[in-house]
Amino acid sequence: MTFSMKRVMAIFQKDMKDLYKNMYVSSTILMPLIFAFFYGRMDDLTVEVHFVVINLTLAIVTAFLQCSIIAEEKEKNTLRGLMLSPATIPEILGGKSLVTFILTAITIILCTMLTGYEPTNIGIIAIAIVISSLFYIALGTLMGLISRTVIEASVLILPVMFIFGFGSMFVPFAEQYPILSVIDYLPNIQLVELAAAVEAGSGFGDVLGNLGIIVAWVIIGMIATVIVFKKRELDE
């Protein structure tokens, strides 16, 4: 198996140029920024509020971006050309994931500047967000493999936005309805819990449980992606 960084970067540059001109997809970046702007005008934000914006970014920027740039390659028949070229699937997905990762990082940094979030331990928070973003990239890849068009991608993103973007709103109900307690194990809720613990003075060792659950989600997401990919490899 060869893996060429040059080809990854070729895909990366192409997708960056393309997104720059793709208003429909790139304007989704504005949504969390708008939220962040309005939250930022309020005083004394809790860590939960900061993470509403961050989780929203992960759901609609990270997952949606990745999903729609993969779906569009299928919709416009450009994926065929890439597959017939020396580029391999890991290289193609690598280039796209890099685009998504960098745009996610920029958006989150801008959001935290707007909301004025200054974590007590920036190292732990950064690691947790990076690991979380891997999960959302895997989720976006999975949805991208399933959807055939950008419009389908836009529909698929709705439940993702609902569950992962606004999931923390359902946490209070979990106490009333025990069946909803599974929500606690979602990666977005784990991320908020972790951040709250860090704010309360926890160190790296104290949040390993939360990180472990998020890592488990990354692994599940990657395995699911590989399975779906293998199933669809020789279609038509």
Add this chain to the structure above:
Amino acid sequence: MENIIEVKSLAKIFGNKAALEDVSFQVEKGETFGFLGPSGSGKTTTIKILTGQLLQTSGDATVFNLPVTSLNKPSYRKRIGVITDNSGLYQRLSIYDNLKLYCDLYDVPTKRIDEVLEMVNLTEDTKKVVSKLSKGMLQRVTLARAFLHEPELLFLDEPTSALDPVNSKHIHDGLRKLNEKGTTIFLTTHDMSEAESLCKRVAFLHKGKIQLLDEPKVLRRQFSDSSVTVELKDGRELNLPGGSKGANEIYKYLSTDQVVSIHSNEPTLGDIFVEVTGRELV
């Protein structure tokens, strides 16, 4: 002569309908091979199987002496170029940026872009955004992209179907140059004169099988009844048998200065196809 493609008893069944039943042929290294057949006869299907985009139902197909299913390594991909009816371009990017991506993927220097755009007569339009191009221009960009890495083997599925005669000729010249430099070309077309002028050998695909396969001029001779048509000054057109039987009569008209023109009735590839398949090539 070394074979670059070998196909034996190839069959492809979609659902319960056979697109290819029993197809066998070889393509020699260095030749331009024409793959002709009516719409829906399975030309594109064959190209897809040979380039690993589709799995055959049965039969063997090898390219570079390797089963087509094992050709997905980058090192083999570099040796092959493919254009099919669904070769997409990035609509929001310029012609240059589309080609730049493929230069990087194939490890070709970007100065090659000017050369291939010259081959397809698009040197003036480098900066144009693809979404603003006409159908024929799109087809030429796709061709340029396939020429970038000077592949050893080039599959072209109806490369000039959207082009005017001037651009078709320009592309034909480019294809001949590529061929002279060593590229083997596997070409499908509905344009019989294109097949005749470019291809060393042609195959007729019909009803899931190869019905004929030879050099165009051999086929034309084989299907010729050697008759001639004589046009006379009084407006009559006579169809005369070839050989000594017709010669006397032709001499008679010639010596009395009645002849406007004489044509031998060699069939075109299109005529031969109609005769073999009993239907028009569309």
